[in-house]
Amino acid sequence: MRLMGATMTTIRTGEVTIILPFRDDLTQHNGYFHAGGSSAIADSAGGYAAYTLFDPDSSVLTVEFKLNLMNPGQGDRLEAVGRVIKPGRNLTVCQLDVWGVTGNRRVHVATGLQTLMQMRPRG
Amino acid sequence: MRLMGATMTTIRTGEVTIILPFRDDLTQHNGYFHAGGSSAIADSAGGYAAYTLFDPDSSVLTVEFKLNLMNPGQGDRLEAVGRVIKPGRNLTVCQLDVWGVTGNRRVHVATGLQTLMQMRPRG
Amino acid sequence: MRLMGATMTTIRTGEVTIILPFRDDLTQHNGYFHAGGSSAIADSAGGYAAYTLFDPDSSVLTVEFKLNLMNPGQGDRLEAVGRVIKPGRNLTVCQLDVWGVTGNRRVHVATGLQTLMQMRPRG
Amino acid sequence: MRLMGATMTTIRTGEVTIILPFRDDLTQHNGYFHAGGSSAIADSAGGYAAYTLFDPDSSVLTVEFKLNLMNPGQGDRLEAVGRVIKPGRNLTVCQLDVWGVTGNRRVHVATGLQTLMQMRPRG
Numbered sequence: 001m002r003l004m005g006a007t008m009t010t011i012r013t014g015e016v017t018i019i020l021p022f023r024d025d026l027t028q029h030n031g032y033f034h035a036g037g038s039s040a041i042a043d044s045a046g047g048y049a050a051y052t053l054f055d056p057d058s059s060v061l062t063v064e065f066k067l068n069l070m071n072p073g074q075g076d077r078l079e080a081v082g083r084v085i086k087p088g089r090n091l092t093v094c095q096l097d098v099w100g101v102t103g104n105r106r107v108h109v110a111t112g113l114q115t116l117m118q119m120r121p122r123g
Numbered sequence: 124m125r126l127m128g129a130t131m132t133t134i135r136t137g138e139v140t141i142i143l144p145f146r147d148d149l150t151q152h153n154g155y156f157h158a159g160g161s162s163a164i165a166d167s168a169g170g171y172a173a174y175t176l177f178d179p180d181s182s183v184l185t186v187e188f189k190l191n192l193m194n195p196g197q198g199d200r201l202e203a204v205g206r207v208i209k210p211g212r213n214l215t216v217c218q219l220d221v222w223g224v225t226g227n228r229r230v231h232v233a234t235g236l237q238t239l240m241q242m243r244p245r246g
Numbered sequence: 247m248r249l250m251g252a253t254m255t256t257i258r259t260g261e262v263t264i265i266l267p268f269r270d271d272l273t274q275h276n277g278y279f280h281a282g283g284s285s286a287i288a289d290s291a292g293g294y295a296a297y298t299l300f301d302p303d304s305s306v307l308t309v310e311f312k313l314n315l316m317n318p319g320q321g322d323r324l325e326a327v328g329r330v331i332k333p334g335r336n337l338t339v340c341q342l343d344v345w346g347v348t349g350n351r352r353v354h355v356a357t358g359l360q361t362l363m364q365m366r367p368r369g
Numbered sequence: 370m371r372l373m374g375a376t377m378t379t380i381r382t383g384e385v386t387i388i389l390p391f392r393d394d395l396t397q398h399n400g401y402f403h404a405g406g407s408s409a410i411a412d413s414a415g416g417y418a419a420y421t422l423f424d425p426d427s428s429v430l431t432v433e434f435k436l437n438l439m440n441p442g443q444g445d446r447l448e449a450v451g452r453v454i455k456p457g458r459n460l461t462v463c464q465l466d467v468w469g470v471t472g473n474r475r476v477h478v479a480t481g482l483q484t485l486m487q488m489r490p491r492g
Binding site for chain 3: 372373394395399403404405408409410412413428430431432433434435436437438
Binding site: 003004025026030034035036039040041043044059061062063064065066067068069 | 126127148149153157158159162163164167182184185188189190191192
């Protein structure tokens with residue numbers, strides 16, 4: 001995340017937003033954000049959203065995720081929102097959404113689903 | 124891809140391999156490759172694999188992909204293999220696999236499926 | 247759908263609901279609806295939802311779908327809601343949700359995403 | 370499965386095949402097998418494949434699955450093969466493939482991935 005310059009901007013119980021500002025080296029030849037950027041911040045947003053519901057000494061593992069890329073990754077920044085839709089003792093399911101934002105204009109860049117596992121320390 | 128230091132090493136018809144060498148700034152707090160690295164090179168490997176079968180003046184768009192993260196991203200490098208399993212005039216389906224490699228040891232880090240679209244120039 | 251006894255109950259532009267009443271031969275050994283029932287009505291609800299936005303002489307094809315089964319398929323009936331979240335000339339993306347309903351009680355049985363293609367007649 | 374007339378034909382450690390013979394009430398208006406049939410037998414084949422590796426007193430739960438429908442469901446019968454690609458103490462990942470078979474001709478109807486959970490009895 002640091003490598004790309006992404007920052008976490010909102011942390012609520014079960015919901016986390018991560019922002020990725022536009023940068024030349026994150027774009028494809030056509031000037032849009034690379035899909036890899038969308039999926040990295042979407043995966044992280046979901047992971048942190050799940051973690052807000054986990055035990056403090058546990059860690060979080062992405063089991064799988066699926067992303068539909070619906071519009072080109074355009075705008076001044078990408079905003080990824082991860083939101084827990086099914087918390088669980090072992091497995092948690094998150095909805096992932098990525099928006100391309102320029103001023104007040106928001107384009108729905110991607111939507112997805114993610115399954116995460118709570119890893120508890122042994123002892 | 125350049126940002127992470129990834130390089131394409133094998134290009135066959137319908138199959139492309141991309142390698143991501145270990146680098147400290149691509150890892151998580153636990154020393155493993157971040158899942159974002161796996162998914163970025165997997166998505167790219169599938170995209171280029173599909174592109175080997177497309178018209179030269181067309182471009183490729185990832186419609187969606189799904190990745191199961193099966194083992195931690197460990198090793199000297201990650202190898203992502205994208206392989207076309209259903210070529211199509213409009214839509215192409217690829218299998219994605221990511222391996223963590225250290226010497227002769229290969230761990231199956233992730234497997235996935237990806238749907239891609241061939242975008243033809245208008246005119 | 248006829249085989250299982252499912253019926254379409256709501257048809258709005260971009261949103262369709264299908265209901266599957268409880269029946270002994272749709273359940274597993276544990277008395278819950280079989281996952282196959284959930285996925286069949288979810289896939290159909292999304293397909294019809296997309297179709298409400300298509301040209302009348304076109305047909306609809308499911309390209310792929312993904313479903314997270316979050317709770318056991320319980321209740322007097324299953325309700326599957328398919329809702330278009332990204333209409334498109336070629337490809338359309340739907341959100342799929344399945345609820346297990348008993349009186350006023352609704353349990354979120356499954357959520358998913360689906361990619362569909364509009365097939366136009368040649369001519 | 371009984372409702373549709375499907376039967377399990379091969380059971381190996383980590384691999385199960387289920388066959389669904391053609392029947393008029395399993396088809397769509399165009400004469401092809403309905404996608405619901407493919408996904409039901411694919412989900413079941415993966416579930417039983419995982420179960421061959423589980424403790425005898427445990428049960429199996431589909432956490433999620435994703436299916437790409439690559440060709441129309443055609444032929445005298447559908448064959449679904451579920452194959453474990455990552456066994457695990459808690460979670461198991463299966464590859465799912467559905468073939469449409471007529472004599473010696475086999476068409477790749479669908480491919481998918483499935484995550485399953487081993488449910489152990491409490492006590």
